[in-house]
Amino acid sequence: xxxxxxxxxxxxxxxxxxxxxxxxxxxxxxxxxxxxxxxxxxxxxxxxxxxxxxxxxxxxxxxxxxxxxxxxxxxxxxxxxxxxxxxxxxxxxxxxxxxxxxxxxxxxxxxxxxxxxxxxxxxxxxxxxxxxxxxxxxxxxxxxxxxxxxxxxxxxxxxxxxxxxxxxxxxxxxxxxxxxxxxxxxxxxxxxxxxxxxxxxxxxxxxxxxxxxxxxxxxxxxxxxxxxxxxxxxxxxxxxxxxxxxxxxxxxxxxxxxxxxxxxxxxxxxxxxxxxxxxxxxxxxxxxxxxxxxxxxxxxxxxxxxxxxxxxxxxxxxxxxxxxxxxxxxxxxxxxxxxxxxxxxxxxxxxxxxxxxxxxxxxxxxxxxxxxxxxxxxxxxxxxxxxxxxxxxxxxxxxxxxxxxxxxxxxxxxxxxxxxxxxxxxxxxxxxxxxxxxxxxxxxxxxxxxxxxxxxxxxxxxxxxxxxxxxxxxxxxxxxxxxxxxxxxxxxxxxxxxxxxxxxxxxxxxxxxxx
Amino acid sequence: xxxxxxxxxxxxxxxxxxxxxxxxxxxxxxxxxxxxxxxxxxxxxxxxxxxxxxxxxxxxxxxxxxxxxxxxxxxxxxxxxxxxxxxxxxxxxxxxxxxxxxxxxxxxxxxxxxxxxxxxxxxxxxxxxxxxxxxxxxxxxxxxxxxxxxxxxxxxxxxxxxxxxxxxxxxxxxxxxxxxxxxxxxxxxxxxxxxxxxxxxxxxxxxxxxxxxxxxxxxxxxxxxxxxxxxxxxxxxxxxxxxxxxxxxxxxxxxxxxxxxxxxxxxxxxxxxxxxxxxxxxxxxxxxxxxxxxxxxxxxxxxxxxxxxxxxxxxxxxxxxxxxxxxxxxxxxxxxxxxxxxxxxxxxxxxxxxxxxxxxxxxxxxxxxxxxxxxxxxxxxxxxxxxxxxxxxxxxxxxxxxxxxxxxxxxx
Numbered sequence: 001x002x003x004x005x006x007x008x009x010x011x012x013x014x015x016x017x018x019x020x021x022x023x024x025x026x027x028x029x030x031x032x033x034x035x036x037x038x039x040x041x042x043x044x045x046x047x048x049x050x051x052x053x054x055x056x057x058x059x060x061x062x063x064x065x066x067x068x069x070x071x072x073x074x075x076x077x078x079x080x081x082x083x084x085x086x087x088x089x090x091x092x093x094x095x096x097x098x099x100x101x102x103x104x105x106x107x108x109x110x111x112x113x114x115x116x117x118x119x120x121x122x123x124x125x126x127x128x129x130x131x132x133x134x135x136x137x138x139x140x141x142x143x144x145x146x147x148x149x150x151x152x153x154x155x156x157x158x159x160x161x162x163x164x165x166x167x168x169x170x171x172x173x174x175x176x177x178x179x180x181x182x183x184x185x186x187x188x189x190x191x192x193x194x195x196x197x198x199x200x201x202x203x204x205x206x207x208x209x210x211x212x213x214x215x216x217x218x219x220x221x222x223x224x225x226x227x228x229x230x231x232x233x234x235x236x237x238x239x240x241x242x243x244x245x246x247x248x249x250x251x252x253x254x255x256x257x258x259x260x261x262x263x264x265x266x267x268x269x270x271x272x273x274x275x276x277x278x279x280x281x282x283x284x285x286x287x288x289x290x291x292x293x294x295x296x297x298x299x300x301x302x303x304x305x306x307x308x309x310x311x312x313x314x315x316x317x318x319x320x321x322x323x324x325x326x327x328x329x330x331x332x333x334x335x336x337x338x339x340x341x342x343x344x345x346x347x348x349x350x351x352x353x354x355x356x357x358x359x360x361x362x363x364x365x366x367x368x369x370x371x372x373x374x375x376x377x378x379x380x381x382x383x384x385x386x387x388x389x390x391x392x393x394x395x396x397x398x399x400x401x402x403x404x405x406x407x408x409x410x411x412x413x414x415x416x417x418x419x420x421x422x423x424x425x426x427x428x429x430x431x432x433x434x435x436x437x438x439x440x441x442x443x444x445x446x447x448x449x450x451x452x453x454x455x456x457x458x459x460x461x462x463x464x465x466x467x468x469x470x471x472x473x474x475x476x477x478x479x480x481x482x483x484x485x486x487x488x489x490x491x492x493x494x495x496x497x498x499x500x501x502x503x504x505x506x507x508x509x510x511x512x513x514x515x
Numbered sequence: 516x517x518x519x520x521x522x523x524x525x526x527x528x529x530x531x532x533x534x535x536x537x538x539x540x541x542x543x544x545x546x547x548x549x550x551x552x553x554x555x556x557x558x559x560x561x562x563x564x565x566x567x568x569x570x571x572x573x574x575x576x577x578x579x580x581x582x583x584x585x586x587x588x589x590x591x592x593x594x595x596x597x598x599x600x601x602x603x604x605x606x607x608x609x610x611x612x613x614x615x616x617x618x619x620x621x622x623x624x625x626x627x628x629x630x631x632x633x634x635x636x637x638x639x640x641x642x643x644x645x646x647x648x649x650x651x652x653x654x655x656x657x658x659x660x661x662x663x664x665x666x667x668x669x670x671x672x673x674x675x676x677x678x679x680x681x682x683x684x685x686x687x688x689x690x691x692x693x694x695x696x697x698x699x700x701x702x703x704x705x706x707x708x709x710x711x712x713x714x715x716x717x718x719x720x721x722x723x724x725x726x727x728x729x730x731x732x733x734x735x736x737x738x739x740x741x742x743x744x745x746x747x748x749x750x751x752x753x754x755x756x757x758x759x760x761x762x763x764x765x766x767x768x769x770x771x772x773x774x775x776x777x778x779x780x781x782x783x784x785x786x787x788x789x790x791x792x793x794x795x796x797x798x799x800x801x802x803x804x805x806x807x808x809x810x811x812x813x814x815x816x817x818x819x820x821x822x823x824x825x826x827x828x829x830x831x832x833x834x835x836x837x838x839x840x841x842x843x844x845x846x847x848x849x850x851x852x853x854x855x856x857x858x859x860x861x862x863x864x865x866x867x868x869x870x871x872x873x874x875x876x877x878x879x880x881x882x883x884x885x886x887x888x889x890x891x892x893x894x895x896x897x898x899x900x901x902x903x904x905x906x907x908x909x910x911x912x913x914x915x916x917x918x919x920x921x922x923x924x925x926x927x
Contacts, residue, residue, distance in 0.1 A: 127529055233536050234569045258569040295529070300536035397570040398578030405555045412540060412566055445569070447540045496597070497539045 002162060004030040006365070007182055007197035009169050009211050010204035011035075012042035013145065013351050016152035017358030017377070018201050023159035024380070025362060025373040030195060031153065031161060032184050034168035036435050038149040041205050042351060043438065044275075044307025046229050046263040047256030048240060049073060049141035050352040051086055053113075054247050056105030057098070062328045063109035069353045070139060072378040073148075076355075079385040080147035082393065084255055086140020086240035089121055089132045091291050094245040099134070102244055106138065113138050125237045127293050140240040142256040144391070145351060146438045151382030158383065167193060172200060172215040172343075179215055179343040199365055202345040206272035206310045212345055217338040222347055224272050224308030227264035228281050230489060233300040233446045235393070236260045236293050243292070249281075250288025258393070258414065258445060259302060262289045266309075275306040277488040300493040302446060303485040310347045329357050331364060342368060410459065411452035413445020421456060425463040431470060433460060433478040446494075448482050450501030454509060472514040479505060531604060531780065537597040538565035544591035544601055549829075549859040550584060554875040557584035560591035564601035568608065577612040584872070585609060586863030587735050588829040606734070606781045613737030621660040622736040625865040629728045632670070632701030639672030662873035666862070666908035668702040668900070675704035679723035682711065690720045692756040694749075694774070694796070696767035697728050698900040709922040710766050710799055716925055717806060717813050722761070726752050729773040730782075735864050739782055746778045750789040757795040764802045766916060768898045769830040769864065771796050776833060798831070800839035800898065800917055807846070816924040818849035821894075823920065824887045825852050826906060828899035829859045840898060840917035847924045853890060857883040860897075862905035877909060884909035896920060 004027075008019045011033030019031035033039070052066030074081060090099055106113035114137040121135050122128060153163050167184040170192075174180065181196040202211045205222070212220040235255045243251035254261045265281045282304060289296035312330040314337075329349030334340040346361040359375045366373055381388065396415040408418040424439045433456060436442050442456060443449030453475065461471040490498055505511045544560040545551055551559035563582045571577070582605060591601035613622070624631065635642040645651045652663040661667070675695055691714055699707040711721045730745030753763055753774075765771035774796045778784040797805070806812040827838045844852045860880040861867050867876025887895050887910040895914045897903045903914035 234532075235572065238572050295533070299533065392574075393572040394570050394574070394576065394578045397567055401579050401581060404558055404581055409562075412562070413569070415566070415570065446536075446538065451540050493536050493539070493597075496537075500539045500541065 002030055002164070002193060002195045004028045004162065004195065004197045005199060006030070007032065007195050007200045009182070009200065009202050010040075010207070011037035011149070011153070011163070011165055012040050012203065012205050013038065013149055013152075013354035014205065014346055014349065014357050015201075015203035016149045016156070017354045018203050018346065018361050019161050019163075020152040020156040020159070021358040021362040021375060021377050022201075022365070023156040023161040024376055025366070029156060029161040030164060030197065031156065032164045032167045032169060032182075032195070034166070034187060036165050036432075036438065037153055037163070038146050038438065040207070041307050041309065042145050042149060044229075044305055045145060045351055046252065046254045046261040047142045047144065048252065048254050048352070049081060049143040050350060051138040051140045052109050052111045053086060053088055053102070053106060053136075053138040053140065054242060054252075056109055056111060057101045057246065059328075060105060060109045063105065063111060065328060065356065066350070066352050067109060067111045067139075069356050070141070072355055073143065073352065074141070074390075075388075076378065076381045077143070077148050077151060077385050078388045078390050079382070080144040080151060081390050082142040082256070083390045084140065084142050084239050086138045086242060087116070087121060087125065087135055088138065088242045088244040089128065089135035089292075090244045091129055092131050092133075093291055094243055098245050099136070103136065106136070111138055125239055125241065127236055127295075128241065129292060129294055135244055140242070142240065142254055143351070144257065147384070148382070150439070151384060154383045155380075164193070169211060169214065172211070174216060174340065177339055178341040182214075199342045199369065200344075201361060201365065202343070203347070203361075205347055206308045208310065208345050208347040210272070212332075212334070215334070215340060215343055217334050217340055217343070217345075219314070220332060220345060221313045222272075223311045223313055224269035224274065225266050225311050226269035226274060226306050226308045227266050228277055228285065228304055228306045229261050229263040230282065230285050230304045231259040231261050231302045232296075233259060233302040233493070236296070236299060241292055250285040253289065253292055257441065269306075269308050272308060274308070277304050277306055279488065282488060298492070300446065301489040301491075302494060303448065304489045305485050310349075312348045328353055331357075331360055333364060335368065410455050411440075411442050411445070413447055413452070414441045414443075416440050416442055416452070418459065421459055422463055425460055429464070431460070431464060431466060431474055433457065433474050434481055436460075437478075443478070443482065447497055447501065448486055449478065450497060450504055453478055453482075454504070469515060476511060476514065479511065531600045531607065532568060534598060534600040535565035535568050535604060538599045539597055541596065543594055543596060544599075547590050547594045547858065549588065549590065549861065549879045550586050550875060553861075553878045554584060556875070557581060560585070560601045560605065563608070564591065564604045565599055568604050571608060571611075575615055577608065577615055580612070582609050582612060584875070586859075586866040586876075588859050588863050589833050590829050590858055593832045600780070603781055610734070610737040610739045614739070618737055619660065621869070622865075623738070624659065625661070625868060626732040626736040626738060626741075627728070628697040628701065628732060632674075632697060635670045636672060636674060636701060639670035643669045656870055660870045661868050662870045664908075665868040665873050666904040667868065668698065668904055671702055671704050673704060675700045675707035676723070676725065678704055678708060679711070684711070684715060684721045687718055687720045689718055690722060690761045691802075692722045692724060692753060692761050692763045694726060694753065694763050694765040694771065695723065696765065696770040696900075699766060703900065706766060706916050706918065709916075709927070710764075710918050712927045713803070713918055713921050713925065714764065716927060717803070717811070722756065724752050724756065729770040731769055731773045731777070732865055734773070734777065734782060735866075743778075743782050743784050746773060746782065746784060746789060747786060750774070750778075750786065750792045753792045754788045757791045761795070762802060763792060763796045764799050765796060766799050766918060767900060768798055768828055768834065769901075771798050772830055772833045798834060798836065798839065798898070800843055801834065801836045803921070804839040804842050807843070812846075813925070814846055816847045816921075817926050819847050819920060819924050820849040822851040822853060822890065822892055824890050824892055824895045824912075825854050825917075826857065826860060826883060826887075826895065826897045826902065827854070828897060828902045829863075831898055840896065843917060843921060844896075847920065850920065850924070852896075855883055855886050857886070860902045860905045860909070862901045864901050867905060876905070880905060880909050887912050894919075
């Protein structure tokens with residue numbers, strides 16, 4: 001039995017943000033996710049910290065909101081953010097009338113914008129298509145979703161919150177029209193956990209309709225708008241590069257950590273768990289990439305994945321209900337909508353605005369609970385960001401340099417040493433190597449685990465004192481997971497890598513016959 | 516979409532950085548790297564190359580000083596089965612690192628052999644005495660960081676240029692241009708004379724234009740801008756001859772490689788002049804072997820009844836021309852050549868001269884030295900000057916350019 005004042009369902013950016021906000025305002029809080037934190041939409045985006053430029057023409061209020069939150073996240077989450085800056089460039093394929101609209105849109109939305117000549121753009125990013133004709137600089141950035149979400153979760157924990165990842169909600173309890181808690185099942189042990197909570201926030205993103213149904217609030221419709229992204233094996237650019245045109249498929253290249261991610265597409269998914277990768281969308285992204293960076297098709301694609309934006313379509317909600325439903329996100333008040341008290345659904349939105357979404361949600365909760373407590377999440381830095389220094393690409397190289405000869409290098413692509421890996425394993429206390437991957441970016445480089453994951457399995461085996469079959473299954477499970485994202489882009493260099501990895505795992509280790 | 520179809524060629528720099536995409540982490544480069552195997556201070560070509568490059572953002576604080584323990588020998592690029600330009604990636608990153616930190620005075624001096632040559636030639640006697648004196652060398656080590664035992668060449672006291680100016684090359688219908696490089700000019704003018712004699716023996720008129728350093732030592736010590744100036748100036752001096760179609764023949768494998776490839780690939784110098792000169796440049800053994808392949812090489816070789824160990828310098832691999840000296844030696848009756856199967860002598864230009872790298876350099880060359888020593892030969896042969904000095908230093912055996920053996924065998 002877990003008791004809390006607030007239960008937050010969904011450990012993506014929004015849920016973790018709500019949990020942190022609630023905990024910081026003094027509510028005892030529990031955060032629950034069916035998987036690990038940030039495994040849904042949050043962990044499946046390209047890593048763009050919006051300046052708002054992408055909405056400057058179509059949706060100026062959203063643009064302004066992005067810029068405001070961009071500033072806030074820079075204050076509180078420096079360790080997760082790389083200050084790459086962003087460019088909007090016009091290629092010969094783009095509407096020549098758009099740049100003027102873009103420029104005035106940015107000014108209207110309060111986005112600092114600088115007009116750049118073609119020569120200046122090419123000086124900053126020499127790999128860009130020399131046929132571009134001018135563009136703009138805006139304060140886009142790159143943000144690490146896992147660091148941010150875990151930062152929020154750890155901050156919430158410091159304020160007394162409980163984090164229950166790998167707990168699936170199977171029932172939401174109601175008594176006389178008031179939500180009172182939920183039942184969760186531990187996804188690893190199968191154990192049932194009753195959670196008593198005076199208030200429940202449904203922050204389950206594309207799954208928000210399912211969770212609302214559990215509370216008897218039928219008809220909340222969240223359409224998963226699926227987009228695919230391809231990570232290229234190194235940084236083709238060091239600045240976020242957008243096409244200066246109406247946002248469309250494949251028009252952005254984000255340098256995030258050691259890779260550059262091209263995104264994205266937009267199709268309606270077959271449900272929230274659909275992460276299938278359509279081949280034609282891969283081709284489309286590569287084609288668009290070629291327009292931005294000549295030679296893009298010959299560059300090495302590392303991995304492809306899909307994530308779904310939660311798009312709220314709620315016919316039941318009248319104007320009053322959508323009072324705070326900005327075009328960017330939806331806060332559904334189930335007291336007004338369904339007559340169910342102490343239950344809110346917050347969904348939609350963008351990663352960049354998660355903090356604001358959390359603030360609005362907790363404000364509304366305070367209203368319901370008849371208490372006035374102010375939000376401080378925009379000022380207080382996350383646990384690892386107190387130094388206010390932005391993340392820097394060379395950080396791992398610098399750290400490695402200090403321990404070159406007294407610590408083994410386990411993951412060569414992402415420069416993860418043995419001691420670092422061991423301490424992450426001890427901290428996460430998990431049998432799932434994918435949890436470690438998200439913590440350290442283990443096996444996320446060009447070889448996709450080919451050289452590190454058998455080493456990491458051995459280390460996990462000793463740290464967690466696993467028996468051999470548990471260690472073997474951890475290895476197999478991880479390989480399967482990696483394979484999913486590699487298989488659709490098997491061509492060129494990554495195909496060669498996959499062949500070598502295959503020789504290692506099938507030829508040398510005979511993994512298919514491990515028991 | 517037709518605009519995409521006519522592909523825009525990526526910049527040279529991009530193709531080098533971009534080549535890191537081909538790395539499948541097979542580790543072959545690391546097993547071949549003579550320096551990673553000799554010192555724990557160098558984390559190896561795969562590490563500092565394709566791996567570390569992903570963490571370099573073009574910003575102004577390179578964190579990885581360990582990169583400086585790369586000698587630039589280029590073996591990694593040669594052995595990579597995937598075509599990663601490992602050594603080139605490393606050279607550029609190293610230059611960036613020194614650009615940020617400021618190049619130490621020592622490296623600036625070592626990188627300018629012409630400067631030293633010009634200053635020291637008139638005073639060769641006392642300078643050579645001083646450079647051979649233990650106390651002076653100890654002082655130099657402390658002040659300038661050049662190891663007290665490092666194999667510094669002796670100044671000849673005269674220049675090859677002054678000899679060439681007074682040497683009338685016979686007028687024939689075949690002309691070559693001789694690119695002698697700094698070491699021939701200041702340290703080994705005798706080699707230049709022998710090269711000229713061998714070429715003239717084969718019916719060539721040899722032109723020796725005034726020429727300066729190719730910039731290679733500057734490049735390997737991270738002064739890319741200065742190196743570009745030098746290579747452009749050199750190309751300017753040689754280009755008129757290249758345009759007339761005269762082959763440019765060189766006795767220094769590393770300096771000719773600068774003209775052939777490195778100016779473009781590492782320094783990003785894409786001037787048409789450098790390109791023209793590069794296309795016409797030949798290593799002298801390569802040139803002579805080409806002649807032989809066409810049946811145009813004089814083969815009036817006298818027997819040389821001796822056993823000579825031969826070391827092919829690692830930078831020679833960059834030419835992609837095999838080991839032409841070995842084929843030429845095969846034409847000399849009774850000459851027994853023993854090719855030593857060691858990749859690198861350790862000196863790598865100026866690398867092994869440096870105080871902190873001397874021991875590494877000697878340990879890299881150790882097997883080569885011991886093998887040569889054991890053979891007790893009269894001379895050893897090697898195409899590259901710094902390698903010859905290192906071999907002589909490490910093994911005690913006098914080391915000569917292959918041309919010297921041809922010269923002797925021709926009876927010139």
